[in-house]
Amino acid sequence: MASSSTNGAGKKKPASVATNLIAGGGAGAMEALVCHPLDTIKVRMQLSRRARAPGAKRRGFITTGRDIVKRESFLALYKGLGAVLTGIIPKMAIRFTSYEWYKQLLADKQTGAVSTQATFLAGLSAGVTEAVAVVTPMEVVKIRMQGQYHSLSDPLDVPKYRSAPHALYTVVKEEGIGALYRGVSLTALRQGTNQAVNFTAYTQLKSMLQQRQPQFTNSELPSYQTMLIGLVSGAMGPLSNAPIDTIKTRLQKTPAEPGTTAISRIVSITKDMFKHEGFPALYKGITPRIMRVAPGQAVTFTVYEFLKEKIEGTKLTVTGGKYEE
Numbered sequence: 062m063a064s065s066s067t068n069g070a071g072k073k074k075p076a077s078v079a080t081n082l083i084a085g086g087g088a089g090a091m092e093a094l095v096c097h098p099l100d101t102i103k104v105r106m107q108l109s110r111r112a113r114a115p116g117a118k119r120r121g122f123i124t125t126g127r128d129i130v131k132r133e134s135f136l137a138l139y140k141g142l143g144a145v146l147t148g149i150i151p152k153m154a155i156r157f158t159s160y161e162w163y164k165q166l167l168a169d170k171q172t173g174a175v176s177t178q179a180t181f182l183a184g185l186s187a188g189v190t191e192a193v194a195v196v197t198p199m200e201v202v203k204i205r206m207q208g209q210y211h212s213l214s215d216p217l218d219v220p221k222y223r224s225a226p227h228a229l230y231t232v233v234k235e236e237g238i239g240a241l242y243r244g245v246s247l248t249a250l251r252q253g254t255n256q257a258v259n260f261t262a263y264t265q266l267k268s269m270l271q272q273r274q275p276q277f278t279n280s281e282l283p284s285y286q287t288m289l290i291g292l293v294s295g296a297m298g299p300l301s302n303a304p305i306d307t308i309k310t311r312l313q314k315t316p317a318e319p320g321t322t323a324i325s326r327i328v329s330i331t332k333d334m335f336k337h338e339g340f341p342a343l344y345k346g347i348t349p350r351i352m353r354v355a356p357g358q359a360v361t362f363t364v365y366e367f368l369k370e371k372i373e374g375t376k377l378t379v380t381g382g383k384y385e386e
Contacts, residue, residue, distance in 0.1 A: 085153030098138035103346035141203035143225035148199035188256030295358030
């Protein structure tokens, strides 16, 4: 979790913006490098419009990943990585900094204690903030690149979008700046619920473990325990909002149709999925998404805490919603 430092008056204050920028950005970059192939497989599964015919075998994430590598080369699993790396530093800085700001705003004015409800609302607000500021434009570009069926090993197979900057330029030129914010409401809802569940679960699980282990009440948990609760809390977000993410991915993949509103397109996409693919289509890509997000959160928390400690020269820990040394 984001941590804090102590000032001369004995009060705790959140980690600085510089710390969140460096530590959060480094953590996010490491997460992206490790987990991006699973995100590409998830996007391809969500964009698949295959109907479930009677007796048809479901096309799982292993088959999807194998087909991508076979047809487009191993590097195709990293399509859109440039867009992710470009946005990951401001994304993580905004996430941790805004979470701390919202949490302090919602804390008890007299005791400084942060309730479970306040933690949930702070995470929700932080997720919405990062979605509007960074995530939506980044994901539009990423999904456009990930959705291209072309082989990186064939020099004659020229894709429409050659790189993240080129995709950004092309989308804005052909569809206008507003196209970068297509699906912003769904992205904000997804990011908000993700971070609300993630921060709340992480804080509660960490507090529970510290209460059961008195020797760690005022100190950092062992790294394997931190990794474990990061995995658990990271998996809870995707399970809570998979349909939102699937609809959002399809909305961002295609250009807007003249005369249609975002709401009408969302309704149309949802109806079309139910009609031709059935309810399970809303959960397409859930396996690789959990496999990406859960270890991704574990990596993020672990790397963030490590880099923060190196930067600030001190290690602080969350205990019961309050920051202590």
